Amino acid sequence: MTEKVTDLLHLFDEQKFQEDLISWFKKEQRILPWRENKDPYRVWVSEIMLQQTRVDTVIPYFERFMRLFPSIEALAEAEESDVLKAWEGLGYYSRARNLQSAVREVAESYNGIVPNHPREISGLKGVGPYTAGAILSIAYDIPEPAVDGNVMRVLSRVVGIWEDIAKPSARKTFEEVTRRIISKDDPSSFNQGMMELGAIVCTPRSPSCLLCPVQEHCRAFAEGSQEELPIKSKKKAPRPVPIAVVALEDSTGKFLIRQRPETGLLASLWEFPNVELSEGGLKQEQIKKHLRDEYEIDSEVEKELASFNHIFSHLKWQLTVYKGSYQGELASKHFKMVDKNELQNFAFPVAHQKITQLILESEG
Numbered sequence: 173m174t175e176k177v178t179d180l181l182h183l184f185d186e187q188k189f190q191e192d193l194i195s196w197f198k199k200e201q202r203i204l205p206w207r208e209n210k211d212p213y214r215v216w217v218s219e220i221m222l223q224q225t226r227v228d229t230v231i232p233y234f235e236r237f238m239r240l241f242p243s244i245e246a247l248a249e250a251e252e253s254d255v256l257k258a259w260e261g262l263g264y265y266s267r268a269r270n271l272q273s274a275v276r277e278v279a280e281s282y283n284g285i286v287p288n289h290p291r292e293i294s295g296l297k298g299v300g301p302y303t304a305g306a307i308l309s310i311a312y313d314i315p316e317p318a319v320d321g322n323v324m325r326v327l328s329r330v331v332g333i334w335e336d337i338a339k340p341s342a343r344k345t346f347e348e349v350t351r352r353i354i355s356k357d358d359p360s361s362f363n364q365g366m367m368e369l370g371a372i373v374c375t376p377r378s379p380s381c382l383l384c385p386v387q388e389h390c391r392a393f394a395e396g397s398q399e400e401l402p403i404k405s406k407k408k409a410p411r412p413v414p415i416a417v418v419a420l421e422d423s424t425g426k427f428l429i430r431q432r433p434e435t436g437l438l439a440s441l442w443e444f445p446n447v448e449l450s451e452g453g454l455k456q457e458q459i460k461k462h463l464r465d466e467y468e469i470d471s472e473v474e475k476e477l478a479s480f481n482h483i484f485s486h487l488k489w490q491l492t493v494y495k496g497s498y499q500g501e502l503a504s505k506h507f508k509m510v511d512k513n514e515l516q517n518f519a520f521p522v523a524h525q526k527i528t529q530l531i532l533e534s535e536g
C-alpha cells in the first residue's frame with residue numbers, strides 16, 4: 173500500500189465502517205430486478221445498462237432484455253439488429269454491441285460461464301475496471317473494488333480525499349483505498365452498499381447526512397466540507413455540430429432511411445438522410461446537394477418540421493428537420509424505402525426516433 177493511502181486511512185475504523193454500511197444496506201436496499209439473484213450474467217447486463225443511465229430508466233429495459241435474451245446462449249445467438257432494437261433509447265449503443273461480442277466470447281471460450289478471474293473478465297470487450305469489480309464482487313463475492321463516480325463521491329467525503337476525480341490518476345487512489353477497507357467477508361454487500369449510499373443518501377447535492385448510516389465515520393461531515401467534495405474539474409463543453417435532416421417521402425408514401433456505417437458513432441443504427449452544414453449557404457440547398465451527391469436523386473425540400481438539439485458527451489447536434497419529396501428511381505443499395513408504419517421496426521438513435529414521431533404525428 174502506498175504511503176498516501178496509509179496516511180489517508182490513519183485512524184479510520186475500517187471494521188466498524190463495514191458493519192455500519194453493510195447492516196444499513198441489508199435493511200434499506202431498494203428492490204431492483206437485477207438484485208433478485210446473483211446470476212453473473214444479470215449483474216453484467218445491469219451494470220452495462222446503468223453506465224450513464226438512471227436506475228428508473230434502466231428497469232423496464234432490463235426486464236425486457238432479460239425476457240428477450242434470458243441467458244448467455246440466448247444473447248450470443250441473437251441477431252445484432254434485435255439486440256440494438258432492444259437497446260433503442262438507452263443510448264451509447266456501443267455498450268450493447270460490446271456486450272454481445274463479449275458474451276459470444278464467454279459462450280465460445282469459457283463454456284458459457286462468466287469468468288471469475290480478474291484478468292480474464294477484464295479481457296472481455298467493454299468490461300472496464302468498474303464493471304469487472306462489480307461482477308466479481310456482487311456475483312462471485314471476490315473482494316475487488318468497483319469504483320465509479322458515485323463511489324468516488326462517497327469515498328472522497330467519508331475518507332476526505334481531495335484529489336480531482338476527473339483525472340484518471342485519482343482512480344488508483346480510490347481503488348487502493350477500497351481494497352484496504354472492503355469487507356473480505358461480504359464484498360458483495362460492501363460494494364453494493366457503497367453504490368446504494370451514493371445513489372440515495374450521499375447524493376451529489378444536499379446529501380442526507382443526518383440520515384446517513386456512516387455519518388460517524390465521515391470526515392467531510394465532521395468538518396462541514398461535504399458540499400465541496402468531490403473535487404471535479406470541468407469538462408470541455410460539447411462541440412456544436414449543425415445538421416440538416418430530411419424526412420424524404422416518395423410518391424407511394426414511403427420514407428428513405430439509411431444505415432450508418434458499421435464503426436464509429438451510433439454504428440449500424442438507422443437514420444434519415446442528413447448532412448453536416450457548412451457555414452453560409454441555405455440549409456435546404458445544402459441538403460438537396462447532399463441528396464444529389466449521396467443518393468443520386470433530385471428532391472424538393474419543403475417545409476421545416478422542427479429544430480432541436482441532441483447532446484452527446486463530446487458533441488451537440490443542432491438539428492433542423494425538413495419534410496421533402498422526390499420522384500424517380502433510387503440507384504444505391506445502402507438504404508431502404510420504408511412505409512411510415514414500419515419505421516418503428518428499425519433501431520434509430522434517439523434524435524432520429526424523434527423524427528419518426530414527428531412524421532407519424534404530421535401524417536396523422
Ligand code: SF4
Pocket residue numbers: 326329330373374375379380381382384385386387390391392393398
Ligand atoms: S455523512 Fe453526509 S457526506 Fe458523509 S457519507 Fe454520509 S451523506 Fe455523505
